Amino acid sequence: MIRRWKTLFEPYRIKAVEPLGFASTAERERALHAAAYNVFHVPAETVLIDLLTDSGTSAMSGEQWAALMRGDEAYAGSRSFETFQKAVRELTGYREVIPAHQGRAAEHILFSVLGGPGKVFLANAHFETTRGNIEATGAKAIDLPAPEAADPANPSPFKGDIDTRALERAIGEHGAANIPLAIMTVTNNTAAGQPVSMRNLREASEICAKHKIPLFLDAARFAENAYLVKKRETGYAARAAAETAREMFSLAQGCWMSAKKDGLAHIGGFLALKDKALADRAREAMVLFEGFPTYGGLAGRDLEAIARGLSEVLDDDYLEHRLRLIEFFSERMRAAKVPIVEPPGGHAVFVDAKAFLPHIPPEQLPASALAGAAYRTGGVRGAAMGNFLRLAVPRRAYTQSHLEYVAEVFSEIAAQKDLVRGLKRVGEAKGMGVLFARLEPV
Numbered sequence: 085m086i087r088r089w090k091t092l093f094e095p096y097r098i099k100a101v102e103p104l105g106f107a108s109t110a111e112r113e114r115a116l117h118a119a120a121y122n123v124f125h126v127p128a129e130t131v132l133i134d135l136l137t138d139s140g141t142s143a144m145s146g147e148q149w150a151a152l153m154r155g156d157e158a159y160a161g162s163r164s165f166e167t168f169q170k171a172v173r174e175l176t177g178y179r180e181v182i183p184a185h186q187g188r189a190a191e192h193i194l195f196s197v198l199g200g201p202g203k204v205f206l207a208n209a210h211f212e213t214t215r216g217n218i219e220a221t222g223a224k225a226i227d228l229p230a231p232e233a234a235d236p237a238n239p240s241p242f243k244g245d246i247d248t249r250a251l252e253r254a255i256g257e258h259g260a261a262n263i264p265l266a267i268m269t270v271t272n273n274t275a276a277g278q279p280v281s282m283r284n285l286r287e288a289s290e291i292c293a294k295h296k297i298p299l300f301l302d303a304a305r306f307a308e309n310a311y312l313v314k315k316r317e318t319g320y321a322a323r324a325a326a327e328t329a330r331e332m333f334s335l336a337q338g339c340w341m342s343a344k345k346d347g348l349a350h351i352g353g354f355l356a357l358k359d360k361a362l363a364d365r366a367r368e369a370m371v372l373f374e375g376f377p378t379y380g381g382l383a384g385r386d387l388e389a390i391a392r393g394l395s396e397v398l399d400d401d402y403l404e405h406r407l408r409l410i411e412f413f414s415e416r417m418r419a420a421k422v423p424i425v426e427p428p429g430g431h432a433v434f435v436d437a438k439a440f441l442p443h444i445p446p447e448q449l450p451a452s453a454l455a456g457a458a459y460r461t462g463g464v465r466g467a468a469m470g471n472f473l474r475l476a477v478p479r480r481a482y483t484q485s486h487l488e489y490v491a492e493v494f495s496e497i498a499a500q501k502d503l504v505r506g507l508k509r510v511g512e513a514k515g516m517g518v519l520f521a522r523l524e525p526v
């Protein structure tokens with residue numbers, strides 16, 4: 085319905101509000117210093133517009149809050165599990181449904197069963213927790229992104245695709261018997277949230293079928309992928325996102341999902357698949373670290389919120405607004421002369437910090453330097469990812485004017501960007517570098 089109008093308006097009205105954190109520049113300066121120039125460690129209260137992640141940060145609907153009250157907290161076989169299972173089955177078409185406390189927990193369960201030394205997993209790109217969970221078992225994770233993904237300025241519509249020729253080659257090289265799964269991450273978070281085309285997904289599915297390798301989706305942002313297909317791929321414009329989403333799942337044998345993104349929930353995830361024997365092994369494996377297979381580390385109320393979220397997210401008006409908001413944000417950033425990864429994907433605008441701050445060499449961490457500058461200048465928080473600063477947009481939480489403000493902050497930074505200084509690491513970063521890095525200005 086909102087596609088018919090030029091005005092970009094939210095397809096909902098606001099029922100509850102949360103004040104923003106108006107810290108002073110001096111307060112933010114102090115907080116940044118105390119956080120060793122790593123915005124992951126500043127108090128969230130001092131952040132005005134928080135674009136650190138779109139994960140677990142959605143605004144839930146009135147119906148989702150109401151669903152929380154319907155939560156059945158029975159330890160085993162709760163009514164809320166039935167509701168959850170039905171919603172996941174209807175969406176994916178997969179019978180076996182295993183809840184988990186978030187996406188990486190579902191990955192942990194799956195790869196603890198399928199991984200191990202000598203095993204190889206192939207994907208358009210593995211998200212970092214996927215790679216971490218695979219490598220923790222001694223197996224190898226190989227990314228096979230489409231060549232266009234390497235050029236941030238290339239405006240190709242489906243830079244999340246897998247390189248199908250490289251997929252064929254890798255299967256030949258490693259042997260199908262050593263490849264328990266191939267993976268398509270939709271949208272492709274590691275490749276700047278770029279979508280995967282249905283054509284590419286179908287080709288990957290056919291190649292996998294030929295070699296008898298199951299194909300799984302990492303479906304964290306399946307709805308955004310489906311809507312980007314509607315907008316960009318020939319033949320899909322007239323279809324509802326829900327129909328395209330079902331077609332996506334039909335091309336794979338299973339999936340896992342972080343429900344903190346397109347589940348519109350604050351916590352949760354799941355594994356869903358066709359193979360009952362594999363599902364039973366996963367159920368046995370999960371008991372020690374997630375819990376009984378009908379709750380999987382979640383409260384009954386969380387299962388209810390996700391079940392509801394999975395249908396709300398496929399509303400075409402919601403998705404039209406979401407993707408037009410990202411486009412609007414991108415346009416304003418371009419107008420502020422900020423180089424971004426083109427075309428924008430479904431959940432974030434990625435600033436090419438290396439291109440934006442050419443006076444800061446990559447070893448002086450231009451993306452982290454820019455993250456500090458955005459926080460200091462306007463209380464805007466993003467996440468440094470390699471040479472990019474990801475400005476992820478939480479779902480239903482911020483409006484067009486909030487993002488207009490963010491672009492204004494970047495325009496101010498652009499006007500005096502020579503003043504942004506590079507950073508260097510101090511001490512050893514433990515675990516996942518970006519989360520725990522301690523930095524100081526060069």
Ligand SMILES: Cc1ncc(COP(=O)(O)O)c(C=O)c1O
Pocket residue numbers: 139186187188189211213214269271273302304342343344352353
């Ligand atoms: C594509 C993808 N897969 C998996 C995950 C892991 O999910 P979670 O954060 O719920 O553990 C994420 C989280 O950002 C993701 O983007």
